[in-house]
Amino acid sequence: MKNDTIILGIETSCDETAVAIVKNGTTIVSNVVASQIESHKRFGGVVPEIASRHHVEQMTLVLEEAFAKAELTWDEIDAIAVTEGPGLVGALLIGVNTAKALAFAKQKPLVGVHHIAGHIYANRLETEFQFPLLALIVSGGHTELVLMKEHGSYEVIGETRDDAAGEAYDKVARMLSLPYPGGPQIDRLAAEGEANINFPRAWLEEGSYDFSFSGLKSSVINTIHNASQRGEELKSQDIAASFQSSVVDVLVSKTLRAAKEYKVKQVIVAGGVAANSGLRNALKDAFADTEVPLLIPPLKLCTDNAAMIAAAGTIAYEQGKRASWDLNANPSLILE
Amino acid sequence: MNILAIDTSNQVLGIAIVKDNKPIGEMKTNIAKNHSVRLMPAIDQLMRDVSITPDELDQIVVAKGPGSYTGVRIGLATAKSMAWALEIPVIGVSSLEVLAYQGRFFNGYICPFFDARRGLVYSAVYEWKNGQPEVVYKEENLLMADLLENLAQEDKPVLFLSPDIDIYMDAINTQLGKQAVIPELAFHVADASHLVLAGTRKQAEPTHALTPNYLRLAEAEAKWLKQQKEQQNNE
Ligand SMILES: [Zn+2]
Numbered sequence: 001m002k003n004d005t006i007i008l009g010i011e012t013s014c015d016e017t018a019v020a021i022v023k024n025g026t027t028i029v030s031n032v033v034a035s036q037i038e039s040h041k042r043f044g045g046v047v048p049e050i051a052s053r054h055h056v057e058q059m060t061l062v063l064e065e066a067f068a069k070a071e072l073t074w075d076e077i078d079a080i081a082v083t084e085g086p087g088l089v090g091a092l093l094i095g096v097n098t099a100k101a102l103a104f105a106k107q108k109p110l111v112g113v114h115h116i117a118g119h120i121y122a123n124r125l126e127t128e129f130q131f132p133l134l135a136l137i138v139s140g141g142h143t144e145l146v147l148m149k150e151h152g153s154y155e156v157i158g159e160t161r162d163d164a165a166g167e168a169y170d171k172v173a174r175m176l177s178l179p180y181p182g183g184p185q186i187d188r189l190a191a192e193g194e195a196n197i198n199f200p201r202a203w204l205e206e207g208s209y210d211f212s213f214s215g216l217k218s219s220v221i222n223t224i225h226n227a228s229q230r231g232e233e234l235k236s237q238d239i240a241a242s243f244q245s246s247v248v249d250v251l252v253s254k255t256l257r258a259a260k261e262y263k264v265k266q267v268i269v270a271g272g273v274a275a276n277s278g279l280r281n282a283l284k285d286a287f288a289d290t291e292v293p294l295l296i297p298p299l300k301l302c303t304d305n306a307a308m309i310a311a312a313g314t315i316a317y318e319q320g321k322r323a324s325w326d327l328n329a330n331p332s333l334i335l336e
Numbered sequence: 337m338n339i340l341a342i343d344t345s346n347q348v349l350g351i352a353i354v355k356d357n358k359p360i361g362e363m364k365t366n367i368a369k370n371h372s373v374r375l376m377p378a379i380d381q382l383m384r385d386v387s388i389t390p391d392e393l394d395q396i397v398v399a400k401g402p403g404s405y406t407g408v409r410i411g412l413a414t415a416k417s418m419a420w421a422l423e424i425p426v427i428g429v430s431s432l433e434v435l436a437y438q439g440r441f442f443n444g445y446i447c448p449f450f451d452a453r454r455g456l457v458y459s460a461v462y463e464w465k466n467g468q469p470e471v472v473y474k475e476e477n478l479l480m481a482d483l484l485e486n487l488a489q490e491d492k493p494v495l496f497l498s499p500d501i502d503i504y505m506d507a508i509n510t511q512l513g514k515q516a517v518i519p520e521l522a523f524h525v526a527d528a529s530h531l532v533l534a535g536t537r538k539q540a541e542p543t544h545a546l547t548p549n550y551l552r553l554a555e556a557e558a559k560w561l562k563q564q565k566e567q568q569n570n571e
């Protein structure tokens with residue numbers, strides 16, 4: 001009698017070709033990520049067509065490595081979970097069509113997973129969930145606060161109205177002529193600087209959990225521009241520190257307030273920007289005085305990977321959700 | 337020997353199942369609809385119709401382009417992953433070569449092409465010899481005007497085959513006159529079962545090594561290479 005649920009996960013929503021095998025939604029059996037970052041660096045950002053080209057070349061290699069590392073056979077795989085959106089459509093298509101082909105060839109159930117659900121479930125590979133929980137998702141494409149009352153149920157209580165936090169990081173990094181990807185560079189510079197420039201914080205209307213970063217971005221541009229017109233030189237460390245403190249201030253305050261209002265038992269931080277040390281430290285400080293445990297996954301689970309897709313897919317599979325052969329990539333899939 | 341053939345490299349979605357050299361099932365549409373949504377349901381249905389299960393497949397043949405970048409990748413992602421999971425060989429065939437099979441009994445040059453926008457086409461020229469298409473002009477992404485100019489120097493009739501024939505009908509007739517042969521529309525879309533014919537003449541590559549036949553760099557890549565060159569020249 002086989003009691004374990006073993007799920008194969010596939011993720012290709014941006015520039016990582018990723019395959020993983022996860023047991024019971026909690027234990028990584030194997031987790032392989034082929035990053036394309038070196039290839040995209042020369043363009044200063046992810047080029048969708050190039051990303052799609054890499055995915056189709058890498059996919060079977062990554063699959064093979066994931067199976068080799070897991071040392072198990074197809075018989076033991078219960079289902080295949082794949083990111084169906086959101087993301088770059090051409091990139092998503094490779095994962096979706098691969099997953100369908102594998103599921104058809106091996107006659108396995110197929111489950112579609114929302115990329116953000118994946119980021120949240122990355123945490124379950126470290127710590128078991130306790131509901132209700134609040135998740136702060138911050139990445140190049142997302143800034144969201146999600147309330148979960150039970151497994152597989154997602155209520156978006158706040159989201160960005162314009163740029164994602166990671167997007168703002170990349171744009172400010174470009175203004176400071178920092179190499180791609182800009183987020184970690186700003187984080188590094190910020191640690192050396194002083195937050196002595198008062199950039200705006202977009203709190204939006206009273207009680208709102210939404211975010212907005214485009215005003216901040218413009219303010220950074222104007223500040224740099226005005227200073228150079230006056231012939232002043234601002235220290236890029238200080239710009240980075242001031243910018244980061246504005247972003248972090250809003251993220252931390254809203255997360256803390258939502259955690260209290262919804263009386264959550266856990267707060268989860270997910271997405272690529274969760275790797276940011278400024279954000280990590282501020283969140284840790286803010287939640288140190290509360291009873292609520294703050295969970296931040298290790299770096300390699302913060303960034304895009306397929307173990308998180310398999311973990312979220314495990315719940316969908318156990319809840320009886322199935323995708324049919326007409327499953328498609330959906331670049332603007334809504335989390336629900 | 338059961339072979340599944342897949343072609344999603346252009347607007348046509350074609351699949352076929354060939355059993356011991358005999359095409360026993362084929363499905364083809366020529367409409368602008370989403371290959372990603374329709375391919376797997378079509379394979380599932382056709383395999384049910386001919387009573388073959390996935391684990392009874394011995395080989396997969398796929399059209400590897402040129403054509404729509406996304407379409408080519410949907411076909412390759414599907415074919416490679418299926419072949420890898422089933423541990424069977426996968427063979428990639430040029431989308432131009434399979435179209436040339438529509439001119440199997442033509443005495444002269446066979447010129448399949450696909451529109452590549454802005455007056456450009458993906459094309460090749462073949463001649464049927466010893467029961468197979470032999471390459472006369474290799475595959476290329478070039479201006480249709482240049483292709484026609486070259487063909488006009490030849491002393492053989494040229495059969496044009498293309499799902500995009502309408503776009504270039506006037507240009508072909510003006511440039512080549514009676515040298516050009518353009519059949520009825522029914523001959524301008526490839527048959528997936530011909531992929532299997534073309535595939536039998538090819539060696540299967542390792543599954544991982546099968547890559548799309550784009551015939552063109554990604555735009556960003558081409559630009560970047562151009563910049564690198566200019567920088568080198570300036571130094
Ligand atoms: Zn992500």
